[in-house]
Structure formats: structure tokens, C-alpha cells
Amino acid sequence: MSLVKLSEIVMEFEIGSFFKKSRLRAVDRVSIDIERGEVYGLVGESGSGKSTLGRVSLRLYRPTSGSVIFNGIDITNVPERHLRKLRRRMQLIPQDPYSSVNPFYTIEEALVEPLLTHNSIDRKEAVEEAKKILEEVGLVPAEEYLSRRPQQLSGGQLQRVAIARAMILKPDYIVADEPTSNLDASIRASIVKLISDFQKRLNQALLFISHDIALVSLLAQRIGVMYLGQLVEEGNSRNIVKDPLHPYTKALLSAIPLAEELKIEKVVLKGEIGDPSNPPKGCRLHPRCPYAMQLCKNKEPPVISIENRKIKCWLYTEK
Ligand SMILES: Nc1ncnc2c1ncn2[C@@H]1O[C@H](COP(=O)(O)OP(=O)(O)OP(=O)(O)O)[C@@H](O)[C@H]1O
């Protein structure tokens, strides 16, 4: 049984002014599931709906339609007060650590708070736990960090605190939303390794969101590729990289630095990503796709399954 199962998720936001309201569909009928102990990589350009889907999976957003099942329990419409017990089992590591760690808290307070909220332990024990996890994330000596505040740490150190805070309750499910994109290139690998070590040790389901399909392919067992709110391809990491089917996946892969050495077919998309508030008719990629046929302009392709792959493209689908 999957730990996290998202079915036909639609997430719409109301946008515009009071007088001219409209709805933006950030996620459009996406289904994915993640097993315990599995790393699922979610990739796609900016605005494709990755963060929104991640937040729906944690029930930080209630989806417009579709369902969110966590550990066999339908939590799609569970009210916030009933979600509290589950919150400790699912955590977010966001892109910007400065937004996730309260600037008025000391590091001690930031780490002790979730323990005191969710566990029945006293403060002294909680501080001991906080010290232990600081050591695990490489902030030593731990005592020195406990009294500091977020502004007194570097971005990389604070991201370690954010990871510690997410992991301190030993959750079963983690969403890491571009956890290294705000950090110096030199420390990215160590932060990814830290998350990956916790994931293995705690046998967590991890949804790892990134622009970087090369990085994701090193970490994830499966990869989902999103474009303008839709899942366009999904499959086993190795197969996706070795034999991408969707033109969009091919384009993402042909943009990685090693593409030439790896003999990846070159696919260059035209123009920029479309407008999610007014997506193209038919296949959403068609205005940019070098393989677009007449059909692609008129009719949206369904998601079909071929072996262990899902694909949403007329090139692989019976018309
Ligand atoms: N709270 C919101 N209100 C209105 N629109 C939103 C909201 N959150 C996201 N959107 C819109 O939904 C679309 C998808 O956004 P989302 O942040 O999920 O994309 P993303 O794939 O995570 O992008 P990035 O790689 O830049 O983080 C975008 O067009 C975005 O502007």
C-alpha cells in the first residue's frame, strides 16, 4: 500500500482583483503515489505546479477536487484540528529556510517547540533531543547553536536547522521543495546528502521537488515530470533518463550539462512556458513542441500507461 496516494488532484486559486476575479488551475488532474522508503522526484519548469502539488499532499492546501490518502486514511476534507495528529508524521523542508524558521525564536525554541507540541516529554528532555539532532545535522558543538537566532546563521546552517526541525519528530513523509536552490553551489551536495541520509535511516517516503532532472535522477527511484499543472510523464528514474519518451522530458534532459557525453537526443522547445491562467488548448505543450501535429492543437492527450511508464502525449497514444 502506498503511504501517500494522490488521485486526480485539481488545485485552483482565485486570482485577479475584486472586480475581475478568475481562477488559475495550478494543478490539473494529477495522480501520483509514493511508497514508504521511496524517493519520488518531481521536476518541471517554474510555474508547473510542483510546490502546489507538494502542499496538497501535506494537506497544507485542501484540493479543489481529487483525493489525498495518507497511510490508507482519506484526509482530503479532514478539518485542520483533526489533522494535528497526522501533522507530526508529514513535514515540509522548504526552499527558503529563512521563511521556515521563526526569526524571533532561538534555535533551541525552534527545535523544542514541535517536541513539546506533539510529544509528552518535559523541556529538559526536549532540549537533549534538540542537541542530539543538531549534532546529526552537523551543527557542532550543539550548545553553541541552541542560543543563536536565524539571522546569526548562514543560509546553509539555517537549512540544516530547518531539516533538523522537520526530522525531529521522525516523520514518515517528507516533502523537500527545492531545498538547495537558495544555497551556494558548494554546499548543495552536502544538504542533499543530509536529507537523503535521514530518508534512508527513517525509511521515509520523500517527495523531492527540483528543477534539476540530473540531480533528481541520482536520488529518486521514480520521477514525475510536470508541465503547466499536468503530469506529462512518470517512470522509473533509470528508464526516464535512458529513454525519455515525452518531448518535454527530452527537452529537460537535453538541457543538462552532460547531455552531449550521455548522447541524449537534443530537443529544443520554442518560446517560454505558457500562462497557467490561460493554458493552450489541446496538448499544453503544442505551441513549443517540435513534434506537434494537428491533433495536438485540437485535442488533449489522455494519460496512458505503458509498462511502468505513464505518458501524456499523442505520439504514443492511439488516436
Ligand atoms: N497561493 C496562490 N495563489 C495564486 N496563484 C498561485 C498560488 N500558488 C501558486 N500559484 C500559481 O500556480 C502556478 C503553479 O505554481 P507553483 O508554485 O506550484 O509552481 P512550481 O512548479 O513550484 O514553480 P517554481 O519552480 O517556480 O517553484 C503558478 O502560476 C503560480 O503563480
Ligand SMILES: [Mg+2]
Ligand atoms: Mg515551487
